[in-house]
Amino acid sequence: MIHHNKPFHRVRRTAIGNRGRWYALLLVAGWVFFTATPDRAHGQWLRGLRNAFGDNTPANAIPAAFNAPPNQQQFLTWVLQHTAKVKQIDARIQVAMTGTPKLRGSIQIERPKRMRLKAGVLGMNEMGVDVGSNDELFWIWTRVALPGQSPTLMYASHQGFRQSTSKIRQAVPLEPEWLIEALGLVDFSAYQSHSRPTAQPGGRMQMISSRPGALGKQYRVTVFDARRGIIEQQSLYDHRGHLIAFTNSTDYVYYPRHNISLPKKIELHLFQNGQEITMLVTTDNYKINSLYGDPNLMWQMPDPGDVQRVNLAPDVAPSGYTAPAPTPVQTAPPFRNEFRNVIYPGR
Numbered sequence: 533m534i535h536h537n538k539p540f541h542r543v544r545r546t547a548i549g550n551r552g553r554w555y556a557l558l559l560v561a562g563w564v565f566f567t568a569t570p571d572r573a574h575g576q577w578l579r580g581l582r583n584a585f586g587d588n589t590p591a592n593a594i595p596a597a598f599n600a601p602p603n604q605q606q607f608l609t610w611v612l613q614h615t616a617k618v619k620q621i622d623a624r625i626q627v628a629m630t631g632t633p634k635l636r637g638s639i640q641i642e643r644p645k646r647m648r649l650k651a652g653v654l655g656m657n658e659m660g661v662d663v664g665s666n667d668e669l670f671w672i673w674t675r676v677a678l679p680g681q682s683p684t685l686m687y688a689s690h691q692g693f694r695q696s697t698s699k700i701r702q703a704v705p706l707e708p709e710w711l712i713e714a715l716g717l718v719d720f721s722a723y724q725s726h727s728r729p730t731a732q733p734g735g736r737m738q739m740i741s742s743r744p745g746a747l748g749k750q751y752r753v754t755v756f757d758a759r760r761g762i763i764e765q766q767s768l769y770d771h772r773g774h775l776i777a778f779t780n781s782t783d784y785v786y787y788p789r790h791n792i793s794l795p796k797k798i799e800l801h802l803f804q805n806g807q808e809i810t811m812l813v814t815t816d817n818y819k820i821n822s823l824y825g826d827p828n829l830m831w832q833m834p835d836p837g838d839v840q841r842v843n844l845a846p847d848v849a850p851s852g853y854t855a856p857a858p859t860p861v862q863t864a865p866p867f868r869n870e871f872r873n874v875i876y877p878g879r
Contacts, residue, residue, distance in 0.1 A: 594786045594793050597761030601737060604726055610761050615717045617792045619643060620823035625651060629811045635660050639711075640823055644719060645690065646831045647708055665690075665708045666831040672704070673834060684840045687833060692845030697746045701844050705776045705804055706768070714779040714798045716763045723752065735759060747771050760784075762793050777802045790820050 597610050621641040628634050637651025637660065645665050652660025652675070662673040671687040686704065688696070693707050713719070720726070723741040732738050732755060741752045748771025755765040767778035783796035796816070802809040 594760050594762065594784055596759050598759060601731065601758045602729065602761075604728055604739065607729055607737075607739065607756065607761070608720055608726065611718055611720065611763070614761065614792060615643070615719065617790055618715075618717055618794075618820060620821050621715070622819040622823045624816065625649070626814050627651060627811060628814070629809075640825070640830060641712055642823060642831075643712065643717065645709060647712060648830050649708070649711070662834060663708050663711075664831065664833060666833070669833065670708050671833045672708075673836065673839070682840055683836075684842055685834070685836060686842045686844055688844035689848070692848035695746050695848050696845035698845065698847045700842065700846065703804065704844055705802055710768075710777070710779070713766065714781055714800065715794055716781055716784075718754070718763060718766070729756075731758070736764065745771055760793070762795075775803055785817075787818070787820060792820070794818055 597614075598606065602610065619642065621639070623639055624636070625639050626634065626636050633653045635651040635653060637649065639647070639649045641647050645667055647663070647665045647670075649663040650660070660675060662671075662675060664671055669687055669689045670693070671685060673683075673685045675683055688701070688707075690707065690709075693701065720741060723743040725742050727740040729737040729739045735758050736755050737758045739754045739756075741754065742749045743752075744750075750771065751769040751773070753765075753767040753769070754763060756763045762784050763781060765778060765780050768776045770776055778801050780799040781795035781797070782799075784793045785796055786793045796814065798813040798815075800811045800813070802811075
């Protein structure tokens, strides 16, 4: 299956569809970014401040990661080392999606699981969303009423979300962790097996990974630049081989001080109930490994008063005991052409 770039289109609104649209907005995830390089007229004292607190000014050229097409171990090792260089991110974010107003806000990340995204219309958080994640759980708080839906706080533990087979869980295809991975900061440790990277058009390579899910194996297709190593597309399939979501990460910028490249644009496509939800996130610049704030507030789930609360994993006991899951409806499918032919759309 080839994922082509498509113009944004209007998605039919349903109760689950609205929830999915807001989830996609927050899921955004991902990206971000702060002020650009100060103007020369600001003088040497500003440049001195930048040197003192860490220069996050990006460079144009992205260095090569491999002299020849990498094998599986070489690529996984490079991704592990690349991801480990980023501990924290603090940035500004803009999100555009057809059918909803443009949101502006901020995102903070502390790997591996801590994240906080607040965005709203005209940059006012009270008119938007609050999405977060800590070591135990994540939440999605839509702070404004949608047609047919009041403000809602959805939440689940990471473990419960992975194990749940409830219908409400299936309505939210991804947890906010994917927002971090859309930046190219991927943790492959949860996956049990990986295919040999295979050549794709345009100097790219593709690797297929699998891991257990509540209903069977999940499959992840990663497309990366064979020379620079940067991850350009990630696709997730369920146990039946149905496409759940994919991201396109483009306009990578290299940060020499941290020896890392991050994307300025991220496209997120979510598929649920026969609908496709598309979101575009644009960025300016990242502040890397310089996050400030009270961790007790930054990573704590909010406790709004009169707001509907939805547990996304009601069939998984919060104590750690997992309710018996139904027998998987189908065993994992063999890799078919639709997996092997997933390629990044041409520029």
